[in-house]
Amino acid sequence: MGQWEEILRIKRYVWPLLGAAILAIASMAAPANVAAEELVKFKIVNGSSIPDSLTGKAGDPVKGRETAIHRKKGNCLACHTLPVSEQPYHGEVGPELNGVASRLSEGEIRLRIVNPKYSNPDTIMPAFYKTEGLHMVQKKWQGKPMLTAGEVEDIVAYLMTLKE
Ligand code: HEC
Known part of the structure; x- marks a missing residue:
């Protein structure tokens, strides 16, 4: 050669x-993007429900299922059992979510995901749509909610399919 x-x-x-x-x-x-992401404004009714969609649109239940069981995004399986057979090891810290749509309204489910502290101040469930008062957040995630408004809506739409 x-x-x-x-x-x-x-x-x-x-x-x-x-x-x-x-x-x-x-x-x-x-420059690191440290500017806090502007959260969509939402209205909590009776301290227990966010009746209106955060995006003004209905979410996509298929995408919501993906985000909910994604180990780095929703990671709901860390604490909840879901009717999802392809993933082993479902958590049992929280209630089983199969049938949740028969127990809670859409608005109640939305508030639980946005910030469950409204229904239970002592809950260990993280607030998925909140930027203030979160602890031990890695720098790249600071100022950002764990899920976007669209992802919250997708998960709401998915959970609404879980009727008993
Ligand atoms: C660190 C554990 C943890 C994680 C992660 C978690 N949850 Fe929870 N969740 C709980 C616990 C514990 C409760 C029981 C109620 C409470 O503590 O307020 C709960 C309650 C709920 C409820 C109300 C259920 C009912 O029947 O009353 C919903 C809905 C819910 N979680 C959805 C989700 C979704 C969707 C995700 C993922 C995006 C998620 N949770 C992630 C711990 C968790």
Whole structure:
């Protein structure tokens, strides 16, 4: 193999690596996005329910199921059992959510996800749509709710399919 061929062969590997390194440095230098995400305003009725959709639209129950069982997003399975057979190890700290739509209204379910402290100040369930007063939040998540308004609505739509 000629010398040039050898150099070109090496370059094939070097350029992508160099590109990745430049991108990594550039992203470190970019100012961290610490601005708190603007939460959608919502109205709590009787301290127990948010009757109106946070997005003004109905959520997508199929996406909601995905987000609810996603181990890094909703991670509801850490504490709740859901009728989801493809995932093992469902938690039992919270009530089983199968049949929740027969026990609670849509607005009550929405408030439980947004901030369950309204129904139980001592609950260990995290508030999924809140940016203040959260503890031990990694820097990249500071100022951001755990779920977006759209993701909350998708999960509400999914839970509303769980009737007994
Ligand atoms: C760290 C544990 C934990 C996680 C994670 C968690 N929950 Fe809960 N959840 C609870 C507990 C405990 C309760 C019981 C009521 C209370 O403590 O207020 C509860 C209650 C509920 C209720 C009311 C159920 C009923 O029958 O009254 C709903 C709805 C609910 N959770 C939905 C969710 C959803 C959706 C997720 C994921 C996005 C989730 N939870 C994640 C612990 C958790």
